[in-house]
Structure formats: structure tokens, C-alpha cells
Amino acid sequence: MEKVRTRFAPSPTGFMHLGGLRTALYAYLFAKHNDGDFILRIEDTDRERFVEGALDVIYSSLKCSGLNYDEGPDVGGDYGPYTQSERKDMYLDYAKKLIDLGGAYYCFCSKERLESLTDENGNRKYDKHCLKISKEEAERRIANGESYVIRQNIPTEGTSSYEDLIYGTIEVDYSDLEDNILIKSDGMPTYNFANVIDDHLMKISHVIRGTEYLSSTPKYNLMYDAFGWKRPVYIHLPTIMKDATRKLSKRYGDANFDDFISKGYIEEAIINYVALLGWCPKNNAEKMTVPEMVELFDLTGISKSPSIFDEVKLRWLNSEYLKAMDDEEFLKRATPFFEKSEVFKLYDVRKIAKIIKSRIEILSDIPEKVFFLVSRPDFNEALYENKKQKTDSQLAKQILPSVLTTLEQTPSFTNDELFATLSAKAEELGIKSRQLFYVLRIALTGLEVTPGGATEILDILGKEESIKRLKTAIELL
């Protein structure tokens, strides 16, 4: 059987779109599930859209997502070059061949003439005006330096059909299609042409891409047929939406992989979440690594309808990854975010990391969660009041001085020992330990809600700072 070869063919726009990332993922999963090859090809035929540094964004996004390609511009391969601009001459040769086969023709129409073809509805369809120009005349005009393009020659009648593995049979009348430009006046091919030539030359067996190509695929099939090439198998993927009516867009900053990374999402969670948008594995698993997805991947689990990107669920998945991380790994990933706060200079971030891990969903939640460690917010006595705990400022006034004494006499400020000591203290005072902890925690932090309990916070603050804070709190009572 023919080897499965899939490709991801992005344009270097300077950012990795999450929709594109999912397409890449599915192409990768399909290839790897079938022991095939996954190829990266850069589609940079639009010179005006070239963005500096865009290639690195593509390479690094794929690699850090675990999508290692077998062939590509930076890794080589037997079917290169893998960057379309470097294949320019090849396309022109094939275009000329297609002209000889009757599948294309030279066109010399001016922009003005093209615009004059627009009808009352604002639609325009090329009228095959240049089809009647003989090859000899065309070549003469070209030799004279006239600007030209090459257009595909689409039949005026008939129906074309193909099988998409997701959407089934797709039928389109040729009359609904247009004689699109294959080679632009700058000599570069358009996507319409380059993708066909490259997919064939690179022996791509399965073309996996978004639904935006679902209804234009007949045009590509026409070319495969004209050249006498075998058509690839098509797998079109539904769109990822921002909401019911809008796509995930670069413009709103909700589509960029890197933006999510800097917001404190981790790569594994993003790739995992994006995998779930439009695909459900047979075993209904939700948290999966890329290798596990390779194992489970199956086209029948791909849906046909667009799905809405839900950041709330992504946050949850991200938190699952965070919680599952060992402390060392968590600390490593969290460090850049700790460094956005002063805490890392003042305290042992290891201890902070421990109490924070299950209390954040994304890493950028860290600075605000630990701010109270840097400086205790001002607060009023009303904070001591808690009906459920049965605590109030009176109780605080009563017990805090003696708690202070106990703390001053406690040699070891570790969580466990503090817990034991203070529990005993509560008993001595004739109150519930939770009441003591509650009041103490408020005094220490000035916050109704904190990550970690009183003793954990004492442990982090250390004896000196804890006592200093407690004294201040007592003075304010």
C-alpha cells in the first residue's frame, strides 16, 4: 500500500493560528497513526505578505507542540525545496505543460477590463476572453514584453464530484467555477496552482485542510486529471469559531498560539484542547498527550460542524496539566511568572509554588495571587467577622496577643509544627482551632481569601516577618 504522507502548508504570516495548529495536529496524527510521514511546506508565494521572522514562529510552534515533521525547509527531505518561493521556475514549466494539455491559457486582460466585468450584484466572473488567443500569438506578445497571467481553463458545462473523507460526496457544477489565475503576472503561482503541483511532487497521499477549500477542490482535481496524476484523498476540517458567527481571528488576538503561551497556558494543554475541537476519540478521553492521540486518532471521530473555542474549558484543562505536574516541573514553568512579582526575592518560591499550584488555572494568575506576601493590604476589623467561623474583631483582640507570644516562643516555623503548636494553643484558649487559624490568617494577610492556610503562610513568611505583621495587626485593633 502507498505510504501515507500528509503535509501542513502554512503561509508565513508571523503567527501560528490555533485553527492552523489544529490542522497541523490532525495531519500529524493521521500520518503517524498510519506510520506515515508528516511534511511541512511553506507557502510564501504572496511576496507582499512576507513577514520577517515568520518562519521561526512556525518551526518553533510546531516543535514545542510535539508535532515533529519528517521533512521541511529546516530539516530537509527528498522532495525539497519545501519553500514555494524557491520552487518558482518549476511551477511555470508545469503551467506551460497544462496549457499544452488544454487545461490553461495565457491571459493579457487589463485590470480595467476585468473590473468592467463586474455585474450589478458586484460579482465578477472572467469571460474567457483570452482563451481564443492562439498559442503563437500569446508567445509573440509575451516576447514583446507584454504582462500576462496564466488562467485555468474550466469547462463551461458538466459536473465534477469527489469523495471527501469527512463530508462525503461533493458535487459542483463547472459553471459555478471560474477560470482562476494559476500564474500571477510576477511569475509566482497562486495557491490554486502551487498546492496541486507540490502535493503531487511531494507525494502527498492525503490532503488535510480547512473547509474553505471544500468547494474549490474540483478545480484542483481538474488539474490532477489533466496531468494524468492520481488525485489525493481529501480530508476537510470544520472551522474553529470564536462565537456562533465569527471565526477565531488574528485581529481579536484570540487565535494566536504565542499569545496563549504568554498568558500562561502551557503547550500541552493548548494542543490537547485544540485536538478536542472537532474530534472525539472513541474512548471519549479528554486529557491526552500527543503520542496518546496518535494511538487513538480516527477520522470517524471528526465532526462536520464548526466548533466554538471555549477559553473557560481551556483554562480548566490547563489547570489539570498544572496539577498533574511534579513540583520541580511546575516551579520551572512558573518561574517567569513569579519573577513578575517581588515574592521571588523575598521568600522561598518553592513553598509558594506548593500552595499555589492547585489554586491557579493559568500561570499568569500567579502575581495577583501572591501579592499579599509582598505587602499586606490595609484592612479594617470587619474582616475578622465571619459568621460561619464565629469569629470577629473582639475575638481577635482577645487571642492575638497571646498567639503572638506563642509564636515568639516557637523555634521552628514549619507548617507541621506550627499546626500542632497552634492547635494546642487554641485548646488552651478554649476556642476551636479553625477560629484561631481564621483570625490569625486575616491578621497576617489582610485578605478574606488567600491561597494556603494560616500555618502555611507563617511558614512562607518566616518568623520575623510573621511576627512583624502580627504586631502591626494587633496595634490596629
Place this chain on the structure above:
RNA sequence: GGCCUCAUGGUCAAGAGGUUAAGACGUUGCCCUCUCAAGGCAAAAUCAGGGGUUCAAUUCCCCUUGGGGCUACCA
């Protein structure tokens, strides 16, 4: 406008001609608890509408409605 295409809770979704129509996120409640998280348990919430076909349709067909895509010298 024309063509292609899609339609299960708020969201992601499983499902199949006969089911109490899964599961997850979120929401709500309870338990646990040194506050809050985490964890445990529970609850509310879905087959767009109308016609067919059939003993039976959410599942198959048609229409309507609604959504998405294409309709570039962008990919």
C-alpha cells in the same frame, strides 16, 4: 445574490430507527476543610421548526429557518 456545507444542553460532544439521550467544561447545592482552591457526591440543562417514510424517528428523506465557507494576480 449564486454555489458548497453544517445543525444534540450555555460550550465541547457521544449516540443510534425502539436508550432513563453518555461524558466533559461551566452553573447550582451538599460533603470534606485552617479561609479559598483542590478532592468527593448530587442536581438543573439538549435532539432548531414543519412535513414525509416507518409499527416506531432525535436518528432516514424533503422543505423552511439559522450558522459557516467559497465566489481575489490571499492562502
